Amino acid sequence: MLESINERYSRQIILPGFGEAAQQKLRQAKVCIVGMGALGCPALQYLTAAGVGNMGIVDGDVVQLHNLHRQPLFFSNEVGALKVMVAKQKMQQLNPLVNITDYPFHIHPKNALQILSEYDIVIDATDNFPTKYLLNDACAILQKPLVYGAVSQYEGQVSIFNNNLKGGKNIQYRDVFPDPAATANIQSCEQSGVLGVLPGIIGTLQATEVIKFITGMGKLLDGRLLTYRSLETQFYEIELTKNANAVNINVDEFQQTDYQHICNAASTEESLSVDQFKQMLQQQLLFVVDVREMGELPHVNFVDHQIPYSQIIQAENNLHIPVTNKNICIICQQGVRSRNAATIFQSKTLQKIFHLQGGLNAYFNS
Amino acid sequence: MQVLVFGSLTDIVAPLPNDIICDNTEQLIGLLEAKYPAIKTTTYFIAVNGKMIRENTPLQPTDTVALMPPFSGG
Numbered sequence: 001m002l003e004s005i006n007e008r009y010s011r012q013i014i015l016p017g018f019g020e021a022a023q024q025k026l027r028q029a030k031v032c033i034v035g036m037g038a039l040g041c042p043a044l045q046y047l048t049a050a051g052v053g054n055m056g057i058v059d060g061d062v063v064q065l066h067n068l069h070r071q072p073l074f075f076s077n078e079v080g081a082l083k084v085m086v087a088k089q090k091m092q093q094l095n096p097l098v099n100i101t102d103y104p105f106h107i108h109p110k111n112a113l114q115i116l117s118e119y120d121i122v123i124d125a126t127d128n129f130p131t132k133y134l135l136n137d138a139c140a141i142l143q144k145p146l147v148y149g150a151v152s153q154y155e156g157q158v159s160i161f162n163n164n165l166k167g168g169k170n171i172q173y174r175d176v177f178p179d180p181a182a183t184a185n186i187q188s189c190e191q192s193g194v195l196g197v198l199p200g201i202i203g204t205l206q207a208t209e210v211i212k213f214i215t216g217m218g219k220l221l222d223g224r225l226l227t228y229r230s231l232e233t234q235f236y237e238i239e240l241t242k243n244a245n246a247v248n249i250n251v252d253e254f255q256q257t258d259y260q261h262i263c264n265a266a267s268t269e270e271s272l273s274v275d276q277f278k279q280m281l282q283q284q285l286l287f288v289v290d291v292r293e294m295g296e297l298p299h300v301n302f303v304d305h306q307i308p309y310s311q312i313i314q315a316e317n318n319l320h321i322p323v324t325n326k327n328i329c330i331i332c333q334q335g336v337r338s339r340n341a342a343t344i345f346q347s348k349t350l351q352k353i354f355h356l357q358g359g360l361n362a363y364f365n366s
Numbered sequence: 367m368q369v370l371v372f373g374s375l376t377d378i379v380a381p382l383p384n385d386i387i388c389d390n391t392e393q394l395i396g397l398l399e400a401k402y403p404a405i406k407t408t409t410y411f412i413a414v415n416g417k418m419i420r421e422n423t424p425l426q427p428t429d430t431v432a433l434m435p436p437f438s439g440g
Contacts, residue, residue: 039440127440150437152373157437176418177436182409186374188438199440225418227372227434236370238413238434243420313377316403343407 005097009051022215023051027097029214032056032119034107034135036083038199039149039206040125041073046207048091048098052214055091056119057084058103070196107131109255112138121213123206124148129183130259136161136173137254145213148173149206152186154195156202159225159240160209166216169223175243176225180262185340191333198230271339271357272329274366280327286354287326291341292333300331300360309337312344321349328353335359367425369394370432378404379433392422394431410435 006013009023029052033040036059044057063074063081078086084102091100103115112134116122122144124135132150139146145163150156164170177183205226212218227236249257272280280286281302290303291312305322309332312319322328328351332338335358342355356363369386371379379402388394391412399405413432414423425431 035440037440125440127438129436129438132436132438149440151439152435152437153376153439155372155376155437176411177409179409183436183438185407186409186435186438192374192439194439225434229372236372236432237416238432239417241418241420313404340404340407344404347403347406 008095008097012050017217018215022217025215026051026211027053029121030054030056030119031121031123031210031214032058032116033123033125034058034131035123035125035127036061036087037067037125037127038070038194038196039127039151039203040123041071041087042200042203043123043125043149043207043210044087044091045073045094046204047210048095048100050207050211051095051097052210053097054099054101054119056101056103056115057087058105058107058115059083060104060106070194070199107134109134109138109257109259113142113251113254116144117142119144121145121147121210123210124150125203125206127188129180129186129263132173133180133263134257134259137249137257140172140174140248141251141254146173147206147209147213149199149202151194151199151202153192154198154230156198156205156228156230157225158202158205158209158221158228160213160221163213163220163222168220169240169242171223171240171242172246174246174248176240178243178246180259181264184264185336185343187336188334191336195230198228201228201230270342270352270354271335272354273357274362277329277356277363278366280329285327286329287322287324289322289328289330289341290332291330291337296333298360298364303331309341312341316344319344319348321345321351330355331360331363332356333359334361367394367427368430369398370430372432373435373437374408375405375410375433375435378402378408387427388425390422390424391419391431394425398433408435 031052063078065079082104084104088100088102139162146161148159161173223240225238287304290306291309293308330338330342338355342353345353410433
């Protein structure tokens with residue numbers, strides 16, 4: 001079927017200030033979306049529909065059932081399929097004029113520079129701090145603007161970092177959040193939940209910034225952090241400033257950085273590896289405190305005491321530390337709540353408090 | 367003054383304080399840490415009247431102070 005390009009894009013081409021010139025800029029643009037989840041999918045759909053000529057999509061994950069409430073690009077019968085493959089196929093149907101390159105693996109310091117160097121602008125649609133710092137550093141090295149997005153329960157953040165083109169403010173993620181280790185206690189969606197529609201809004205805001213950047217229209221979220229609060233239906237904007245103490249890393253340092261490690265480095269409490277944990281458990285040296293919420297699975301037979309994390313946070317001043325002559329070790333599903341709980345426990349006792357690094361996920365995967 | 371908290375801090379700083387009076391941001395954080403000790407387990411930056419600050423900043427009763435942690439989800 002022959003189609004008229006002008007007809008497909010007619011409703012945006014007739015916009016005052018847009019026209020065929022802006023459409024041509026979109027057609028020539030190259031955009032990389034890292035993360036094909038709840039932020040990446042809506043961004044990809046709108047940029048494909050708008051006619052961005054070349055897009056790269058990076059993600060090594062497969063579709064999972066618990067993704068679908070916030071990633072409606074994927075259907076129930078696609079659970080188990082590679083996200084980038086499903087997304088690419090659907091986008092080719094949506095707009096065959098767009099060229100999409102899939103990267104069906106996770107981005108890491110050894111492949112990031114090569115992939116991202118092919119593109120004009122990068123969208124951070126990732127769901128974890130290590131990759132957010134990695135993308136910041138890679139984009140800083142390559143001097144590529146980075147459209148940042150992130151969500152937490154009912155709220156989302158958007159900004160454009162590292163924009164030193166066109167008189168940009170060149171604020172980096174590290175200017176705002178300079179210490180990767182300090183992020184260790186912040187929970188992910190997996191742990192704290194997210195309203196499904198929220199990342200849809202944030203991802204489309206990211207796509208909007210990309211279109212503005214490419215076409216040169218409007219005022220970018222450059223040097224401004226926008227936070228959307230869905231429960232209040234409010235946008236809150238903060239003017240960002242450069243941080244003289246923020247770290248800038250070079251290519252060699254970048255390729256040798258273990259981003260997972262730098263985001264988990266800070267702790268006053270003691271982490272136990274799965275091996276250490278199993279050994280001490282076998283030697284009956286541990287008093288295991290489970291801080292998962294009641295009813296969280298799987299059940300494990302080595303728990304001595306259960307106190308949900310939500311209760312620890314609420315009743316911190318009246319927290320009862322179990323009396324035992326064994327070593328208290330706190331566990332949860334992923335090792336984030338247990339780390340926080342261990343910090344709180346540790347502030348109330350002279351006894352050394354341990355926690356299981358990586359949580360039960362690591363325990364059962366070892 | 368009005369205190370706004372976001373992201374992971376909304377669970378920690380609850381209910382939101384509405385009667386805090388203090389001279390500067392350091393004093394404010396001290397008061398909040400005393401009332402909500404779990405604040406110390408997380409990270410955030412501070413903005414006064416919509417502008418990010420890095421140093422102790424004087425506060426007026428009409429000011430709005432936001433405590434903004436990073437979000438990780440996507």
